[in-house]
Amino acid sequence: EGIEVRLNTDYLENKDELDALAEKVVYTGPIDAYFDYKLGTLEYRSVRFETETLDKSNFQGNAAVNYTDRETPWTRIIEHKWFEFGKDEEGNDLPKTVISREFSSEWKPGDEPYYPVNDEKNGALYAEYKKLAEAETSVIFGGRLGEYKYYDMDQVIAAVLDRCEEELH
Structure with missing residues (x-):
C-alpha cells in the first residue's frame, strides 16, 4: 500500500525521470549499458x-x-x-x-545477458567501467550484471547485506 509499481518500464529509457524520484538508485542491469557502452561492450x-x-x-x-x-x-x-x-x-x-x-x-547485443565472461579482456574493460561507477555517488551497482561478476545466490545475499551495512552506517 502506498508504493507505486511501474511495469514494462525500461530504467535506462526513463533514467532522468526515475532518478529524480530517489536519493539512491540500485542498478542491477549491465554496467556497460548504464554508461551507454561508451568504453565498449562487455561480453556475456x-x-x-x-x-x-x-x-x-x-x-x-x-x-x-x-x-x-x-x-x-x-x-x-x-x-x-x-x-x-x-x-x-x-x-x-x-x-x-x-x-x-x-x-x-x-550472447549478442539485444539478447538477455545472464553471465559475465571472466577473461582478461573483459576484466580490464570492467575495471574502467567500475571507475565510472564509483563516481556515481547516487547509484549502487549490484548483482551479476551491475558488478560484472558471477554470483551464486548465497553470495548475492551476502553482498547485499554487506552493502546495506555500508550504506546504513
Whole structure:
C-alpha cells in the first residue's frame, strides 16, 4: 500500500525521470549499458530455455539438477513444482510436472545477458567501467550484471547485506 509499481518500464529509457524520484538508485542491469557502452561492450553468456509439461508427477525429485559433462547439451534442468506448488490442497502430488532445460548460448547485443565472461579482456574493460561507477555517488551497482561478476545466490545475499551495512552506517 502506498508504493507505486511501474511495469514494462525500461530504467535506462526513463533514467532522468526515475532518478529524480530517489536519493539512491540500485542498478542491477549491465554496467556497460548504464554508461551507454561508451568504453565498449562487455561480453556475456546467455541462456536459452526449453520448457515442457510431462505426464508424470515427478521427473527428477528436486528443483534443479546441474549437468557439467560435455555430452549433455543442456546445463541444467529445473523442475518447477519443487519450488512451491508441487502438491494439491490435500497434499497429494500433482499428476503432471513442468521442466525447463537450460542451454548455454552465445550472447549478442539485444539478447538477455545472464553471465559475465571472466577473461582478461573483459576484466580490464570492467575495471574502467567500475571507475565510472564509483563516481556515481547516487547509484549502487549490484548483482551479476551491475558488478560484472558471477554470483551464486548465497553470495548475492551476502553482498547485499554487506552493502546495506555500508550504506546504513
